[in-house]
Amino acid sequence: MPLSAGDPKTMGDYRLLDRLGSGGMGVVYLARSASGRQVAVKVVHAQFAEDEEFRTRFRQEVAAARRVSGAFTAPVVDADPDAERPWMATLYVPGPTLSERLTEHGPLNAAELRQLALGLAEALHDIHRVGVVHRDLKPANVLMADDGPRVIDFGISRAADNQVLTVTGRVMGTPPFMSPEQLSRPREVTGASDVFSLGALLVYAATGKGPFDGESPYLTAYQVVHEPPALNEVAQPLHGIVERCLAKAADERPGIAELVRLLDELPAKGAVRTEEGGSGRSGNGGSGDSSGSGSGGSSGKDKKKREGKREGKSEGKSAGKAGADQGTWPTWGGVRRRRPVLAAVVAVAALALGGGAFVLYSPGDDGGSGVRTSGPSTDTPRAIPLPQGWRPWQLSLTEASKDFGPGRELVDVSGDVTPHCTQQETKLYCGGDSFPTARVDALTGHLDWSSDALVMRSIGMNDSEPVGVHGGLVFVQHTPSDTTAELVALDADSGDKKWAEPISTGLDSALFDDMVISSGPDDQSLIARDEATGETRWTYQVPKGQQCSPVAYGDVPFGLCWDSNEETVLWSTIVRLDKRDGSATKLARLKDTEDGLGLDGDDLLILPMVTDADNGAYPYLLRLNIRTGEQRRVPLPKYAQGMGALVEGRLFFVQESGRVTAVDVDSGEQLWSRQTTVERLGMPIVSTAEDTVYxxxxxxxxxxxxxxxxxxxxxxxxHSSYSGSGGGMESSQVLRVGGSIVGVASDATLFSVDPRHPDAKPADAKTPDAKTPGTKSSGTKSSGTKTSDTKSADPGPATKSAKPTPGATSER
Known part of the structure; x- marks a missing residue:
């Protein structure tokens, strides 16, 4: 790609010629030395150059890459980590990445696969013999040169003698190619982790699909840690080799020397894939998923096509050293979009320097350095009083839910579960992936009930997501498998099921008046039901060639529809539905746009799609009048990047790096933009009385x-001992209960604090003597139950705290 106006012309002694690719933390350029030698120069973004911790990491990357040399790695020829813009130059290797090669020509044949496997094994030998672990071996970091593969990008590698950084404790990788220990115990990663990644990469090269592909990175990560690999399409003898490489226990994988001997026996001719294949997982024959978070495949359902189109439109081509996985960040606009329209996989992939990296954080740390004590004064009157009976508390919702009903304790729910809570006064109704919807008292943290109607007895493509609360009922989208879903109405006081109806597995539901609207199970209709009985009030027939997801703006139902057979341009149609009979009025037909962010007056605010929303600004905001269909474009500033949210009449953009930008929704003018030290922030909430954004x-x-x-x-x-493996606005949540704040972490750790004393630690509370009326069991532990003391990864005594036993209520 040609240089842009803002690109430097030179870097060190090298003249920059073209862009090879870019990521969230840097840009890779094709450059030429004075002697005419071509090199690939990686240059750090300016905002990270000011971060001394990042510079330290970059120095480690340079040092690690310099220690590695071999026929199948790209050597470092020059670097300056102390420059104003740190940079590193490596030998330029012409050729596509492995991911580009498969995109253009499909899976490799036997000869190509043998050359790739032996070349990568030799590269790992060269890397490991100098005490370096690569830790991000993936298709985008493998260049397919004419004389064999080259392993590139040591941006997240670790040398055995490097001091581990603990300020942010950040560990990176790409979910389909990460080892189990890299996801769960990142500080214990050894060279065996690269062997696991090599096994996953060879499966991808042979079949075009990864062995653990899931519809989202958190599911993929779960399958890497807990599920056997999907190897049904891999023919012998490769099948047996990669099965050993993909062993969960690091000591059960072959060493590099043995692996080279095994790979040397691969034939240069013959079948690489089985004739029938299949999506089952090796070892248990269970049903798998081929959505291809590593390969860009599809699940096969028609309604998933739009996701594939969007990913295809947003993928940037890279060449040579770049290998930069391009992706997009969707906007959510106050509603957690379940629909795959907005690319669930790319929504939580963080672009790292030189490639798309999946970012994890060590327990207790995600970019800050402990409690800031410069908070609001304790002497001024409270803008919003604390609710009566409130006290600080913390609750592990997944652990506490296991106390309700037999069999739940057998389901190992941990890690990123994408929780979501909806609120009615002082009660929270929370659900998530692989655990049932439950009610929590926001004053005390007491778990009132966890619904037996939604119990998940196995881990997979299932979840329970509360849609809303109305008329004494909680409406939940329950997805027990990847092919079935139902809308369930639960009694708000007891959690008992009142009624259930089948719905689409991938689209939203919405409440309006005394009705709830969902997409039918065949995706060909929108059905409005009586909220009390579930009986159908009216049906909107979706036009042929379209699919629609319902949403309610201003208590009026709308259909957000898209052309399901369009291959190049994403056309969307917005229709307003009459509440009485479902008759439709077409408002607009839009090209390449996101879902609406919400209403500002009578205008629905909509953002256009961009190819790299976390680093490329949205050019404009579209204001669509929901009464007249009139459209107006409002230009946006350069920091209109990341994920957009409309909150209290202001437009906020939140980037993966922690930058938060506020924009005026009428003029599009930037009100302020702040680079925070906290990454992976969720949707903001605003308190005008306190003049604060949380x-x-x-x-x-x-x-x-x-x-x-x-x-x-x-x-x-x-507040969580698990730091998350996802990202974006659905990974966490903030709610207000009077003057208190309730936070929801990505592992369904819920907690409540006083914003005037945000660092106050909860203390264990005694269990009430009797159950709360209408509950099935107490969510608290007895006062005699031992609690475990956990220490935050943040340095300093201020970060030490006694963490209550999961499920226990706490008081100040």
Whole structure:
């Protein structure tokens, strides 16, 4: 790609010629030395150049890459990690990445696969013999040169003698190619982790699909840790080799020397894939998933096509050293979109320097350095009083839910479960992936009930997501498998099921008036039902060639529809539905746009699609009048990047890096933009009375910013012992209950704090003597139950705290 106006012309002694690719933390250029030698120069983005910790990491990358040399690695020829913009130059290797090669020509044949496998094994030998672990071996980091593959990008490698950084404790990787220990015990990663990644990569090269592909990175990560690989399409003898490489236990995988001997026996001719294949997982014959988070495949369902189109439109081509996986960040606009329209996989992939990296954080840390004590004064009157009976508390919802009903304790629910809570007064109704919807008392943290109607007795493509609460009922989208889903109405007081109806597996539901609207199970209709009985009030027949997801704006139902057979351009149609009979009025037909963010007056705010939303600005905001269909474009500033949210009449953009930007929705003018020290923030909430914006990270770190300036007021230490493997606005949540704040971390750790004393630690509370009326069991532990003391990864005594036993209520 040609250089842009803002690109430098030279870097060190090298003249920059073209862009090879870009990621969230840097750009890779094709350059030429004075002697005419071509090199690939990686240049760090300016905002990260000011971060000394990042510079330290970059120095480690340079040092690790310099130690590695061999026929199948790209050597470092020059670097300056102390420059104003740190950079590193490696030998330029012409040729596509492995991912590009498969995209253009499909899976490799036997001869190509043998050459790739032996070349990568030799490269790992060269890497490991100098004490370096690559830790991100993936298709985008393998270049397919004419004389064999080249392993590139040591951006997240670790040398055995490097000191482990603990300020942010960040560990990166790409879910389909990460080892189990890299996901669950990142500090224990050895060279055996690269062997696991090599096994996954060879499966991908042979079949075009990874052995653990799932519809989202958190599911893929779960399958890597707990499920056997899907190897039904891999023919022998490769099948047996990769099966050993993909062993869960690191010591059961072959060493590099043995692996080379095994791979040397691969034939250069013959079948690489089985004739029938299949999507079952090796070892148990269970049904798998081929959505291809590593390969860009499809699940095969028609309604998934739009996701594939969007990913295809947003993927940037890269060449040579770049290998940069391009992706997009969707906007969510206050509603957690379940629909795959907005690319669930790319929504939580973080672009790292030189490639698309999946970002994890060590327990108790995600980018800050502990509690900030510059919070609001305790002497001023409270803008919003604390609710009567409130006390600080913390609750592990997944653990506490196991106390309700037999069999739940057998389901190992841990890690990123994408929780979502809806609120009615002081009660929270929360659900997530692979655990049932439950009710939590937001004043005390007491778990009132966990619905028996939605119990998940196995891990897979299942979840329970609360849609809303109305008329004494909680409406939940329950997906027990990847092919079935139902809308369930639960009694708000007891959790008992009142009625259930089948719905689409991938689309939303919405409440309006005394009705709830969902997509039918065949995706060909929108059905409005009586909320009390579930009986059909009316049906909107979706036009042929379209699919629609329902949404309610201003208590009026709408259909957000898209052309299901369009191959190049994504056309969307917005229709307003009459509440009485479902008759439709077409408002607009839009090209390449996201879902609506919400209403500002009578205008629905909509963002256009961009190819790299976390690093490329949205050019404009579309204001669509929902009464007249009139459209107006509002230009947006350069920091209109990341994920958009309409909150209290302001437009916020939240980037993966932690930058938060506020924009005026009428003029499009930037009100402020602040680079925070907390990454992976969720959707903000606004308190105009306190003049404050509150956000929560995936690890449960709360952040408070001044509403007028964006200045950081305070941040807390993490509240979760799991720091999250996902990202984006659905990974965490903030709610207000009177003057208190409730935070929801990505592992369904819930907690409540006083914003005037955000660092106050909860203390264990005694279990009530009797159950709360209408509950099935107490969500608390007895006062005699031992609690475990956990220490945050943040340095300093201020971050030490006694964490209550999961499920226990707490008081100050």
């Amino acid at each position: 956000l929560c990270s995936g690890s449960g770190r709360l952040l408070a910013l001044n509403l007028q300036t964006g200045e950081e007021l305070w941040q807390t230490a993490p």
